[in-house]
Amino acid sequence: MMIVRILGEGQFRVDDDAAAELNQLDTELEAAVEHSDEDKFTAALASLLAQVRAQGAPLPADILEPSDLILPHEDSSMDEVRKLLTDEGLIPG
Amino acid sequence: MYMKGTAARMGVMKRVSLVFKAKANKALDKMEDPRETLDYSYQRQLELLTKVRRGVADVATSRKRVELQMNQLQQSANKLEDQARKALSMGREDLAREALARKSSAQSQLNDLQVQYAQLQAEEEKLTVASQRLQAKVDAFRTRKETIKATYTAAEAQTRINEAFSGISEEMGDVGMAIQRAEDKTAQMQARAGAIDELMASGALDDIGGHRDDIQSELDMISAGSDVEREMARLKAELTASAPKQIEGSGPNGGSQAAQAQAQQAQQAPYAPPAPQYTPPQQADEHQQTQPAGLPVADLPGLGGEPQDGDG
Secondary structure (H helix, E strand, O other): OEEEEEOOOEEEEEOHHHHHHHHHHHHHHHHHHHOOOHHHHHHHHHHHHHHHHHHOEEOOOOOOOOOOEEEOOOOOOHHHHHHHHOOOOOOOO | OOOHHHHHHHHHHHHHHHHHHHHHHHHHHOOOOHHHHHHHHHHHHHHHHHHHHHHHHHHHHHHHHHHHHHHHHHHHHHHHHHHHHHHHHOOOHHHHHHHHHHHHHHHHHHHHHHHHHHHHHHHHHHHHHHHHHHHHHHHHHHHHHHHHHHHOOHHHHHHHHHHHHHHHHHHHHHHHHHHHHHHHHHHHHHHHHHHHHHHHHOOOOOOOOOOOOHHHHHHHHHHHHHHHHHHHHHHHHHHHHHHHHHHHHHOOOOOHHHHHHHHHHHHHOOOOOOOOOOOOHHHHHHHHHHOOOOOOOOOOOOOOOOOOOOOO
16 A cells, blocks of 8 residues: 555555556656657646546545655646656755 | 755755754744743744734735626626627627627626636635644644753753654745745736726726716717707797798798698607797797798708698
């Protein structure tokens, strides 16, 4: 079991079995970011989020668990994701 | 955080979660007594709750402003269509075209606003849900905080505090970003709303009740013009009707019958009011002095209406 957060949406508990598929999509997402391929980026992000929503069970809001994996907002631009990865001011505080 | 070698294996999801964790650890490291962390963090959570609620209110205000503008634009579009119809019925195709051009401009602004409105609505919902989620986590944190403070020594508490802290810290980071995004969208929206306000004020979209509605003023002028025509016709009719009476008293009968016939015709003219009772005395006097008896008084330039048959 692992916990996955979609930013702006909340946390999900996802079965380990689903992890392989998520990792595959995540690799595509990362490649798209590295090659600045906006179309692939949008498609990969959309399927990754869809997968988490489909496979995961929403975590009750009063559970104080940090997530194992965190996914960008559904309407993130590639630029935003880059900033998220480099810890440059996107997370307040 | 951005290390190319490891990044390739880790993927986006893991890296983002590490960024969040690093942030939480950095905050934790600053605290001397771990239990102090709990109270400090709790204060910050409450502040963030206030902030996210204010964010919801701000987005709602912005959404209502857009709603108001959408109503105004819709009214403008309706009014412009009415004006186009009226202009066409008056045979002014040029005015109708102008009105329809503005209507189309108002309509495209309206369509645009509808999209923005939906986005603001979505943002408002997201923030509302985020504030509820944060509230639940803050409540859970408070309970955990009291337990830790009551049950554990400072040394024992460390691990439990770290867990609680990183859990809430991630949520706070998420909510903080949500607030930021909503603020950005709202700012964009306000800039846009300001631009539309300016456009409306300029008259380009025919502001309702605005001061520069030139289409309306031209239509008004046309219909004022036809009012003038109507009034003129009425006055003419009155004058021709009163002329024979004065003649009857002073002159021979010869010409007066023709004048009477004229007066009757004038009364049947399209624009003549059904019962002309008011006779402007001054005008009648003037005419009596300047016009030779028996001539049709109505025959003045620019009035053209009544047909004349025979020359008396």
